[in-house]
Amino acid sequence: MNLLRKPKANPDQLSLDLFAIEPAAPAVVTPDPGPALPSPTEQTPLIVTPHPVVHAAPLPPTLLPDTPPSTRPADGRRRIVLGEHTLDYALLRSKRRTIGFLVSDEGLRVTAPKWVTLTEIDNAVREKQRWILTKLNEHRERSARRLQPQMQWCDGATLPYLGQDITLRIRSGQRAAVFLDEDTRELNVSLPAGAGEQQLKDRVQGWLQARAEELFGRRLLVYADKLGVTFRSFALSSATTQWGSCTADGRIRLNWRLMHFTLPLIDYVIAHELAHLREMNHGPQFWATVQSIFPEFAMAKKALRDSAPETLPVF
CATH class of the missing domain: 3.30.2010.10 (Metalloproteases ("zincins"), catalytic domain)
Structure with a gap:
């Protein structure tokens, strides 16, 4: 089925969406910024804020256990080893004050403040790896179901x-x-x-x-x-x-x-x-x-x- 863009919410009508059975989440969600991170000069541990509601996405084609972890993707994405998986993710720098995660059709995207180091970002991904891999696998399974042959309308179908x-x-x-x-x-x-x-x-x-x-x-x-x-x-x-x-x-x-x-x-x-x-x-x-x-x-x-x-x- 082709899914239409969800209309704006009507305060006099509540609905149960096809995908969001819990309080409906929009297709693209801006993570809760959470508490502000201190400046780099302050000696306070990094705060990591996971994306609160995420639509699962398929595993990127480059998520291969036997891919050399030292190799960097040609498209500028970062690569990190999570156990037996090698995961590519897109890194976006912004003015936000926390590290946020978003799983979409393109895979994992990490948004981080400009002053946070790459090592700190990789560590944040490792900390949330169970959540990230679960969401990626859920959507990969859903995508596989979508690729099943469509019904043939005929006798015996x-x-x-x-x-x-x-x-x-x-x-x-x-x-x-x-x-x-x-x-x-x-x-x-x-x-x-x-x-x-x-x-x-x-x-x-x-x-x-x-x-x-x-x-x-x-x-x-x-x-x-x-x-x-x-x-x-x-x-x-x-x-x-x-x-x-x-x-x-x-x-x-x-x-x-x-x-x-x-x-x-x-x-x-x-x-x-x-x-x-x-x-x-x-x-x-x-x-x-x-x-x-x-x-x-x-x-x-x-x-x-x-x-x-x-x-x-x-x-």
């Missing part, structure tokens, strides 16, 4: 439905009938002779949206009753950047593509949005409210965050 694969079976017929055989896990789609791929996708999408409207409506009532709140309206969403949203006047929207995931993940998003009827923020009291009706929220939040929307069927 499979797509995820409530966390399990179902198989598409094309049947000849003029009537627009779509039904799921629970025993065989086959989704039977009736199409006229000569129908193309787009017609098949349209039929499947229409069926998924109808099932989503039924399921989401039932689960909203369950969790609204648990929380003791009333929502004003509910509608499906086709947003490319949000799993759900809730306005201050109780209007809830849920992304129909949640039907690709298991019921606990769907329930988490529903509990999340309903909790905004109590707390229109993402503060500690909000998360306590979510936990009160969905105790397993932390596991569901992580699972949904780790899922790769790019691997879902493209409609």
Whole structure:
């Protein structure tokens, strides 16, 4: 899926983003400057401030265990040995007062004050190496999933439905009938002779949206009753950047593509949005409210965050 730039936040509406299940982080985050570092003349140990919220990025192609550590990259990036890894990183000097780390599509970038020595910067990277390598590996795995072959819309193709694969079976017929055989896990789609791929996708999408409207409506009532709140309206969403949203006047929207995931993940998003009827923020009291009706929220939040929307069927 092509992801659009996230719109500016509306104080009257909170949403659950596709990638940021925790309080939403922008694509590029400026690290908290933290406490000021003393000047080089003062005898105070260097303060290192890690980037507070970071989107993981793939390991750079030059991250090879057998690369001679003495070799410097030709593009001006610095190279450092972290255990069995040889890591290249970009160094940016600025007027900031702390050392900051940012992991992006280009790999690791370190921003440091002009007066901090290269040795001190390398030591700061070594100190945070576990965090850095974890973030790089997470995004490398996500990137690998994105490179998987896209779904072929044809008879015998499979797509995820409530966390399990179902198989598409094309049947000849003029009537627009779509039904799921629970025993065989086959989704039977009736199409006229000569129908193309787009017609098949349209039929499947229409069926998924109808099932989503039924399921989401039932689960909203369950969790609204648990929380003791009333929502004003509910509608499906086709947003490319949000799993759900809730306005201050109780209007809830849920992304129909949640039907690709298991019921606990769907329930988490529903509990999340309903909790905004109590707390229109993402503060500690909000998360306590979510936990009160969905105790397993932390596991569901992580699972949904780790899922790769790019691997879902493209409609």
